[in-house]
Amino acid sequence: KILANTLFLGKDVYYLPDCHSTNQLAMEMLKDKKVAEGSVVITDHQTKGKGQRGNTWESQEGKNLTFSIILMPRFLEAMDQFQLNMVVSISILEALDGISTGLKVKWPNDIIHEVDGKIAGILIENIISQNKIESAIIGIGLNVNQRYFRIDTATSLSNLSGFDFDKHVLFEKLIQKLEFYYLELKKGNKKIIKEQYLNKLYRYQKLADFEDQVQFKGKILGIKDDGRLIIEKETGLQNYYAFKEVKFL
Ligand code: BTN
Numbered sequence: 001k002i003l004a005n006t007l008f009l010g011k012d013v014y015y016l017p018d019c020h021s022t023n024q025l026a027m028e029m030l031k032d033k034k035v036a037e038g039s040v041v042i043t044d045h046q047t048k049g050k051g052q053r054g055n056t057w058e059s060q061e062g063k064n065l066t067f068s069i070i071l072m073p074r075f076l077e078a079m080d081q082f083q084l085n086m087v088v089s090i091s092i093l094e095a096l097d098g099i100s101t102g103l104k105v106k107w108p109n110d111i112i113h114e115v116d117g118k119i120a121g122i123l124i125e126n127i128i129s130q131n132k133i134e135s136a137i138i139g140i141g142l143n144v145n146q147r148y149f150r151i152d153t154a155t156s157l158s159n160l161s162g163f164d165f166d167k168h169v170l171f172e173k174l175i176q177k178l179e180f181y182y183l184e185l186k187k188g189n190k191k192i193i194k195e196q197y198l199n200k201l202y203r204y205q206k207l208a209d210f211e212d213q214v215q216f217k218g219k220i221l222g223i224k225d226d227g228r229l230i231i232e233k234e235t236g237l238q239n240y241y242a243f244k245e246v247k248f249l
Contacts, residue, residue, distance in 0.1 A: 007179060009176075010038060019043045021139075022043050022068040025068070045066075057121060059146065065144055089111065095177045100157070108243055110122075116155040116159070119155055120141060122140055181196075
């Protein structure tokens with residue numbers, strides 16, 4: 001039983017030892033209607049975990065956190081989607097505070113260690129109605145105690161620190177942070193969210209290699225309200241990039 005110290009997030013937790021995907025399950029629950037905002041679906045093992053861009057999300061059974069949260073952010077317009085991405089990214093990073101240095105968010109929302117690779121992925125699926133975000137499924141995969149990965153761009157908290165972690169303690173911290181920042185967003189406090197996001201943004205204001213049509217050197221200057229990345233090229237030219245329009249080299 002999870003006893004999170006929250007107002008609404010994580011009050012209803014649906015645990016399954018196995019499932020295809022917690023995002024998929026949360027979506028089905030939403031369609032059946034009777035689900036409360038803040039409900040969480042959590043599992044030890046996904047057979048068809050979904051990642052961004054149609055990828056699969058692989059996670060060793062029992063070792064990591066894989067869950068989805070149902071939110072109903074009707075106060076957000078469809079074009080404000082990225083606000084939610086920022087809320088989730090900064091909440092994860094704050095929940096992990098003190099575990100390891102070098103934890104960052106790589107735009108738009110990969111949680112990484114700047115040298116060792118990715119430790120968490122976020123997949124947000126929205127249901128839009130009348131231009132408002134009727135509901136949002138916030139899928140989070142956080143690599144906690146898994147030691148070995150098939151891809152060398154992935155790592156975990158235990159690899160970074162040398163310790164194993166109590167998943168429940170992490171989970172509780174995470175939903176507390178999430179509730180806090182989600183309520184800030186609801187209050188319209190967008191500034192603090194953007195500030196925290198930029199604070200933790202990988203390669204923020206650092207000259208680095210990117211690729212759009214060509215390879216170039218540039219600096220991330222910030223984020224547009226719609227989530228586009230602002231990069232200043234070495235030539236002084238500023239560009240706005242939507243998701244997939246720019247690669248980090
Ligand atoms: C990414 O590609 O970085 C996003 C990965 C998101 C994975 C999580 S695990 C829990 C939830 N259920 C899913 O099927 N996917 C998300």
